[in-house]
Amino acid sequence: MREVAVVGVGMHKWGELWETSIRDMFVMAARNAMNDAGVDNIDSMYIGCMSGGLFAAQEHLASMLADYLGVLPAAAARVETACASAGLAVRMGWMEVASGISDIVLVGGVEKMTDITGDEATFALSTAADTEYEGYSGVTFPGLYAMMANAHMAKYGTTLEQLSQVSVKNHANGALNPEAQYPFPVSLETVMNSTKVAEPLRLLHCSPITDGAAAVILCPVELAKTKFKDHPLVVITGSGHATDTIALHSRADFTTIKAAEVAAKKAYAMAGVGPADIDFAEVHDCFTIAEIMVTEAIGFFEPGQGGPACERGETARDGSKPINTSGGLKSKGHPVGATGAAQIIEITRQLRGEAGKRQLKNPRRGLAQNMGGSGGSSLVHILEVR
Amino acid sequence: MREVAVVGVGMHKWGELWETSIRDMFVMAARNAMNDAGVDNIDSMYIGCMSGGLFAAQEHLASMLADYLGVLPAAAARVETACASAGLAVRMGWMEVASGISDIVLVGGVEKMTDITGDEATFALSTAADTEYEGYSGVTFPGLYAMMANAHMAKYGTTLEQLSQVSVKNHANGALNPEAQYPFPVSLETVMNSTKVAEPLRLLHCSPITDGAAAVILCPVELAKTKFKDHPLVVITGSGHATDTIALHSRADFTTIKAAEVAAKKAYAMAGVGPADIDFAEVHDCFTIAEIMVTEAIGFFEPGQGGPACERGETARDGSKPINTSGGLKSKGHPVGATGAAQIIEITRQLRGEAGKRQLKNPRRGLAQNMGGSGGSSLVHILEVR
Numbered sequence: 124m125r126e127v128a129v130v131g132v133g134m135h136k137w138g139e140l141w142e143t144s145i146r147d148m149f150v151m152a153a154r155n156a157m158n159d160a161g162v163d164n165i166d167s168m169y170i171g172c173m174s175g176g177l178f179a180a181q182e183h184l185a186s187m188l189a190d191y192l193g194v195l196p197a198a199a200a201r202v203e204t205a206c207a208s209a210g211l212a213v214r215m216g217w218m219e220v221a222s223g224i225s226d227i228v229l230v231g232g233v234e235k236m237t238d239i240t241g242d243e244a245t246f247a248l249s250t251a252a253d254t255e256y257e258g259y260s261g262v263t264f265p266g267l268y269a270m271m272a273n274a275h276m277a278k279y280g281t282t283l284e285q286l287s288q289v290s291v292k293n294h295a296n297g298a299l300n301p302e303a304q305y306p307f308p309v310s311l312e313t314v315m316n317s318t319k320v321a322e323p324l325r326l327l328h329c330s331p332i333t334d335g336a337a338a339v340i341l342c343p344v345e346l347a348k349t350k351f352k353d354h355p356l357v358v359i360t361g362s363g364h365a366t367d368t369i370a371l372h373s374r375a376d377f378t379t380i381k382a383a384e385v386a387a388k389k390a391y392a393m394a395g396v397g398p399a400d401i402d403f404a405e406v407h408d409c410f411t412i413a414e415i416m417v418t419e420a421i422g423f424f425e426p427g428q429g430g431p432a433c434e435r436g437e438t439a440r441d442g443s444k445p446i447n448t449s450g451g452l453k454s455k456g457h458p459v460g461a462t463g464a465a466q467i468i469e470i471t472r473q474l475r476g477e478a479g480k481r482q483l484k485n486p487r488r489g490l491a492q493n494m495g496g497s498g499g500s501s502l503v504h505i506l507e508v509r
Numbered sequence: 510m511r512e513v514a515v516v517g518v519g520m521h522k523w524g525e526l527w528e529t530s531i532r533d534m535f536v537m538a539a540r541n542a543m544n545d546a547g548v549d550n551i552d553s554m555y556i557g558c559m560s561g562g563l564f565a566a567q568e569h570l571a572s573m574l575a576d577y578l579g580v581l582p583a584a585a586a587r588v589e590t591a592c593a594s595a596g597l598a599v600r601m602g603w604m605e606v607a608s609g610i611s612d613i614v615l616v617g618g619v620e621k622m623t624d625i626t627g628d629e630a631t632f633a634l635s636t637a638a639d640t641e642y643e644g645y646s647g648v649t650f651p652g653l654y655a656m657m658a659n660a661h662m663a664k665y666g667t668t669l670e671q672l673s674q675v676s677v678k679n680h681a682n683g684a685l686n687p688e689a690q691y692p693f694p695v696s697l698e699t700v701m702n703s704t705k706v707a708e709p710l711r712l713l714h715c716s717p718i719t720d721g722a723a724a725v726i727l728c729p730v731e732l733a734k735t736k737f738k739d740h741p742l743v744v745i746t747g748s749g750h751a752t753d754t755i756a757l758h759s760r761a762d763f764t765t766i767k768a769a770e771v772a773a774k775k776a777y778a779m780a781g782v783g784p785a786d787i788d789f790a791e792v793h794d795c796f797t798i799a800e801i802m803v804t805e806a807i808g809f810f811e812p813g814q815g816g817p818a819c820e821r822g823e824t825a826r827d828g829s830k831p832i833n834t835s836g837g838l839k840s841k842g843h844p845v846g847a848t849g850a851a852q853i854i855e856i857t858r859q860l861r862g863e864a865g866k867r868q869l870k871n872p873r874r875g876l877a878q879n880m881g882g883s884g885g886s887s888l889v890h891i892l893e894v895r
Contacts, residue, residue: 124608144641167750175636176562180644182636183559183591186885187755196771198750199886200597203587205569211586215601222510222608250561250568255530258566364553364584369572385582499572500585 124221128347129357129506131160131340132468137304137456140334145179145235146191152336152461153192153229160340160351166225167198169215171208171232172460175201177247179235188233198225203460205251206409208232209337210463210493210502214362216341217504226346231338232461244332248459251496253370265329267371267497268410269321274377275412276323279427283323285434287314289411290327290453292439297450299481304333304456328411333456337464339471355475360488361396361505363389369499380413382501383420383492390490390503391422398422401505402486403445403473405466407494408452417492418446421503440481448473448481463493463502474508510607514733515743515892517546517726518854523690523842526720531565531621532577538722538847539578539615546726546737552611553584555601557594557618558846561587563633565621574619584611589846591637592795594618595723596849596879596888600748602727603890612732617724618847630718634845637882639756651715653757653883654796655707660763661798662709665813669709671820673700675797676713676839678825683836685867690719690842714797719842723850725857741861746874747782747891749775755885766799768887769806769878776876776889777808784808787891788872789831789859791852793880794838803878804832807889826867834859834867849879849888860894 133155140148149170157163170188175181185199202211209232216230236244249258252267275281291311297303309327317327342351344358365385368374374381391397398421406421408414415429423444424432432438438446449455449469452462470489472478486508493502519541526534535556543549556574561567571585588597595618602616622630635644638653661667677697683689695713703713728737730744751771754760760767777783784807792807794800801815809830810818818824824832835841835855838848856875858864872894879888 124610174562174568176560176633177568179640180632180636181640182563182589183638183755183882183885185590186752186882187639189752190754190756190759190885195753196751196768199590199752200601200750201589203568203589204571204585215586218604218608218610222604222610224510224604224608246566247562250566252569253573254565254567364586365582366572366575366585367581368576369569370576373576382582496569496572499569499576 125223126344127217127220127341127359128344129339129359129467129471130342130347130351131156132471133159134302134337134465134468136302137333137335137458139237141237145181145233146187148334148336149188149233150191152231152338156229156338156340161353162227162340165194165197165227165229167219168229169212170201171212171463172201173203173205173208173234174247174250177250179238204500205495206459207463207493207495207500207502208460213339213463213467213504214364214502217359217362220341220343226342228341229338230341231336231464233336234458234460235334236332236458237334256370265321265324268412269324270371271377272323272412275416278378281415281430283315285430286328286411287311288433289408289414290314292433293408293447293451293453296440296448296481297454299479300450300455303450303454304331305454324410330409330452330457333458335456335458335461337461337468339464339467356509357471357474358507358509359504360507361390361394363387363503366500367498369496371497379426380416380420380498382498383417383494386501386503387421390505394505400488401490402488403448403483404490404492405447405449405469406492408447409457414446421492440483445483448478448483466491466493467504470506474506511609512730513603513606513727513745514730515725515745515853515857516728516733516737517542518857519545520688520723520851520854522688523719523721523844525623527623531567531619532573534720534722535574535619536577538617538724542615542724542726547739548613548726551580551583551613551615553605554615555598556587557598557849558587559589559591559594559620560633560636563636565624590886591881592845593849593879593881593886593888594846599725599849599853599890600750600888603745603748606727606729612728614727615724616727617722617850619722620844620846621720622718622844623720642756651707651710654798655710656757657763658709658798661802664764667801667816669701671816672714672797673697674819675794675800676700678819679794679833679837679839682826682834682867683840685865686836686841689836689840690717691840710796716795716838716843719844721842721844721847723847723854725850725853742895743857743860744893744895745890746893747776747780749773749889752886753884755882757883765812766802766806766884768884769803769880772887772889773807776891780891786874787876788874789834789869790876790878791833791835791855792878794833795843800832807876807878826869831869834864834869852877852879853890856892860892
């Protein structure tokens with residue numbers, strides 16, 4: 124198998140984009156990524172999208188977006204693992220380039236979430252859980268993660284302040300990201316006092332509803348070395364993908380996210396590294412409790428230590444393990460099908476030294492963890508700069 | 510890259526399965542395929558599904574079906590190119606095995622279409638076309654294929670009798686397939702006189718709404734030779750994937766299906782064969798005009814000769830190019846996300862000599878063509894028995 128490089132990244136300002144269609148958003152992100160790489164055509168593409176049908180009454184995005192991007196008759200596929208769909212797209216593109224089937228592959232994702240009402244969006248998102256056994260019982264995603272938060276607080280003593288500190292940190296990072304949906308800081312007091320959504324989660328513990336797209340260009344490392352020399356060489360050295368039960372009630376333990384743990388172990392093994400070798404990470408903070416649980420699942424902190432670590436500042440930009448320098452899902456926004464690709468974009472920009480005001484000092488290796496549902500799917504990728 | 514074998518196939522009796530859930534259908538098909546191969550676990554799986562959201566209010570099938578099949582924490586992905594979703598799943602599995610990433614991969618598809626009303630299903634299917642420019646103008650799929658039929662009739666003199674003969678032939682085949690939704694013959698007169706749906710298409714020129722699943726087990730040829738010796742060795746020698754405009758009105762020509770032509774050329778080139786070397790095929794007869802146009806696009810007949818060839822019996826089981834020996838989408842049924850895998854099942858059964866009363870005489874090489882929308886996506890695979 125060939126080693127795979129990231130040679131182009133592109134997104135756009137995320138938000139409530141009522142005047143921009145799903146096709147326009149994706150084409151903007153894809154053209155930005157192609158321009159960043161300096162390519163005018165691609166061999167194939169993979170598009171993550173959670174529910175084109177329920178959010179935008181549009182399936183068959185593969186054909187539509189290949190058409191509007193002007194790359195017909197290139198092979199194009201839409202892939203889906205709920206909110207981990209774009210992480211899956213990255214893995215599929217990595218596989219296609221690694222195998223030697225194609226040289227230039229575009230991977231990304233898109234979700235147009237604000238063309239329907241909030242109730243309809245809540246229903247659409249609930250189909251990432253077990254509809255018959257969870258959704259039809261009235262459980263929505265804030266409820267599922269609230270149950271996980273309660274279990275984690277009961278078992279480990281995780282506090283509301285710690286849940287809130289994740290939000291404060293991610294907004295502090297997002298305030299420096301011009302493409303973020305909510306690029307402003309929030310105080311601990313504001314988060315703690317925000318409207319209660321599902322005990323113990325407040326509004327500012329939850330990621331928002333977002334319109335957005337993100338895209339990444341992959342090619343073999345050997346080709347990157349000769350043809351794409353405008354940026355430092357960023358290489359995908361590890362890829363892991365794992366599943367867990369779709370329904371939360373089927374799991375032995377609510378306080379860990381096993382799919383993230385298994386996917387991370389696979390990615391570490393492929394890259395030949397461990398958690399101590401990772402300089403920074405983008406993780407799936409759909410709710411702030413998720414960030415805490417994931418930083419434990421991927422081995423950055425012992426079980427129960429994710430909250431205290433954030434509170435001590437270890438996951439801040441100047442800490443030992445910076446997490447979500449992009450602002451995370453919380454501040455940057457969470458167009459569910461695009462999030463996994465945006466994580467790869469942030470890792471790449473940091474490794475290249477192109478992260479602007481939020482740039483870390485000389486990071487060498489980053490990890491991206493993308494999650495579907497309440498942890499039913501997880502994708503983990505490790506990237507290095509050479 | 511490694512050569513890839515088909516070592517297990519499984520589906521179930523398709524139809525209006527009001528007492529069987531989407532998870533139960535998929536698990537039935539998957540267990541049948543695993544039993545056929547003689548495996549009790551898999552490394553990963555790809556599930557084709559066009560619209561879990563609109564048909565069944567259930568996305569994130571990857572997690573749910575890995576869970577119910579009992580293969581957690583195996584990597585699982587849902588993939589979608591409208592009605593070509595399971596053809597895409599086959600290609601993804603082929604890629605994963607060929608690349609050396611995994612050894613035993615399950616590929617398949619599922620669609621649960623009858624839990625919603627006919628109007629709702631018509632709307633859900635319409636999202637495989639361009640919703641903003643076709644769907645919201647009131648065009649549904651019978652209308653799109655009717656326009657293609659009218660153009661083909663005007664340009665080439667294709668007749669209503671020829672459109673009808675495709676249905677007669679496919680029902681004659683499906684009558685011998687115990688898993689078909691409508692396993693009975695229909696007369697030319699019955700087809701010609703059936704209710705008009707969209708001029709010139711009658712009801713019996715259209716494939717039905719179906720609940721169903723299908724699954725296939727793939728592994729490297731070298732492993733198949735040593736571990737899976739219960740059946741003749743069937744090998745995937747060619748895989749092609751191509752796109753075209755999602756909207757019919759954007760195309761230069763309505764009378765050909767270019768994505769099928771391009772995908773077939775890629776598959777032929779990989780397999781090192783041409784149309785003359787293919788003994789039989791399963792093609793995407795969502796409407797009978799589609800079968801005629803596809804048999805031309807894949808090079809079996811000259812443009813305009815698809816209809817006359819069917820009328821002369823060349824595509825019957827005892828003809829020179831048998832097409833849709835399974836009964837095709839018309840008689841076997843068309844659970845849109847599963848169809849592409851069922852095509853691979855029929856090719857495999859024919860190549861193994863396990864096709865029962867519809868068995869062809871000693872076929873050596875078959876082709877499967879799966880289509881999304883009005884031809885916006887196409888997947889083509891070539892299989893050989895050794």
